[in-house]
Amino acid sequence: MRVIIEKxxxxxxxxxxxxxxxxxxxxxxxVLGLATGSTPLGMYDELIEMYNKDExxxxxxxxxxxxxxxxxxxxxxxxxxxxMNDNFFSHINIPxxxxxxxxxxxxxxKRECIxxxxxxxxxxxxxxxxxxxxxxxxxxxNEPGERLNVKTHQVDLAEETIEANSRFFDSKEEVPKKAxxxxxxxxxxxxxxxxxxxxxxxxxxxxxxVSGHVSTQVPSSLLQTHPEVTIIIDEAAAELI
Numbered sequence: 001m002r003v004i005i006e007k008x009x010x011x012x013x014x015x016x017x018x019x020x021x022x023x024x025x026x027x028x029x030x031v032l033g034l035a036t037g038s039t040p041l042g043m044y045d046e047l048i049e050m051y052n053k054d055e056x057x058x059x060x061x062x063x064x065x066x067x068x069x070x071x072x073x074x075x076x077x078x079x080x081x082x083x084m085n086d087n088f089f090s091h092i093n094i095p096x097x098x099x100x101x102x103x104x105x106x107x108x109x110k111r112e113c114i115x116x117x118x119x120x121x122x123x124x125x126x127x128x129x130x131x132x133x134x135x136x137x138x139x140x141x142n143e144p145g146e147r148l149n150v151k152t153h154q155v156d157l158a159e160e161t162i163e164a165n166s167r168f169f170d171s172k173e174e175v176p177k178k179a180x181x182x183x184x185x186x187x188x189x190x191x192x193x194x195x196x197x198x199x200x201x202x203x204x205x206x207x208x209x210v211s212g213h214v215s216t217q218v219p220s221s222l223l224q225t226h227p228e229v230t231i232i233i234d235e236a237a238a239e240l241i
Contacts, residue, residue, distance in 0.1 A: 001229045003210060005238045009198045012234045013042025016130075016196055019230065020047060021056050023128045023192070029060040031120075033129035033182070034088075035140075036065065036080045037165075039196050040132060044088040051092045058094040062123050064116075066131070066140040067181040068102040070109075070154065078168055079104065102152070102180045109180060113152040120186060129190035133197050136160045137205045137218035141181035144217045150185035154178055184222060193229045195220070197237040206233055207240040 006012040020043065024030050034040070050056045065080055074081035081101050089099060100119055106112040120126065131139050136158060142148055143158045157165075157177055166172040187193070197206050209220040210231065216222075223229050 001210065001224060001226075001231065003238075003241070004230065004232045006232065006234055008234050009042055012196065012198060012232050014046050016040075016043040016194060016232050017046030017050065019194055019232075020128065020130065021050055024056055024058065024061055027127060028057065029062070030127045031062045031064065031123045031125065033126040033131075033187070033190055034063050034065050034084065035130045035132045035196075036067070036083050037132045039198055040130060041087060043130075043196065048088065048091040058092045060098075061094055062098040063094065063100060064120055064123070064126065064182070065101040066187075067179050068104040069176040070104045070178040070180060071176060072104050074101075074105075078174075102182075104176075104180060109154045113154070113180060116152045116182070117186060120182075126186070126190035128192045128194060129187055131187070131193060131195040131220075133195060133202060133205050133209065133220050134161055135164060135201050135205055137208055137220040139184075139187060139195070139220050139223075141179045142184050142187075142219045144219060146216065148184050148216045148219060148222075151183040152180065152186065153183055154180050184219060188222065188226055190226075191228065193223060193226055195223065195229065195231045197231070197233045199234070200236040200239060202233070202237045203240045206231070206237050210241050 068080045072079040141155050162175045166175050208218045214221045
């Protein structure tokens with residue numbers, strides 16, 4: 001596990017973008033696992049800037065997003081479909097057919113989950129998985145618990161996660177209570193993993209991820225078992241390590 005500490009959010013985002021860009025340049029048909037939330041936004045902005053300068057080409061890349069809220073249509077501004085298109089996909093040259101995001105509106109969640117895992121497998125697996133992290137150590141929407149579901153599955157969001165995500169909604173009551181998420185096993189099968197964290201509210205989770213006991217109570221701690229993990233954080237998120 002390699003930990004890179006940058007001065008601030010902008011420096012962290014730039015470093016992350018350079019790592020993603022390097023992956024795509026070395027392997028133009030890379031399969032990227034992508035994350036949402038506030039943390040990766042700076043990285044996406046940096047990648048868009050590189051694309052506009054003709055420094056990177058996404059025309060052969062494939063993407064799989066980690067998760068999606070249940071019962072939010074792709075047109076809903078709070079859905080991750082909307083987030084990805086608005087903040088990244090509409091600004092680069094990735095073909096629409098190469099973009100994969102879970103369908104939160106499906107009436108057959110079990111089938112959606114099985115088919116998503118099969119799509120990832122048929123694509124050859126994830127070359128580089130980008131992750132954020134919740135204050136409780138969740139990655140994707142794999143919440144702390146006695147057991148973790150290894151495959152893509154529906155999850156009841158933890159109260160702490162709902163509280164954290166309420167800043168994106170008009171009220172806490174509007175935050176969906178369920179989501180579909182890629183499972184821990186699929187994340188750990190990625191050839192390389194890049195985890196990003198910014199701010200002192202992530203410091204405890206980063207400490208547990210880097211040096212805590214490996215436990216399902218801190219899902220991110222399972223990254224200690226992976227041979228190729230890079231963690232890029234700002235100084236505030238690093239204050240406890």
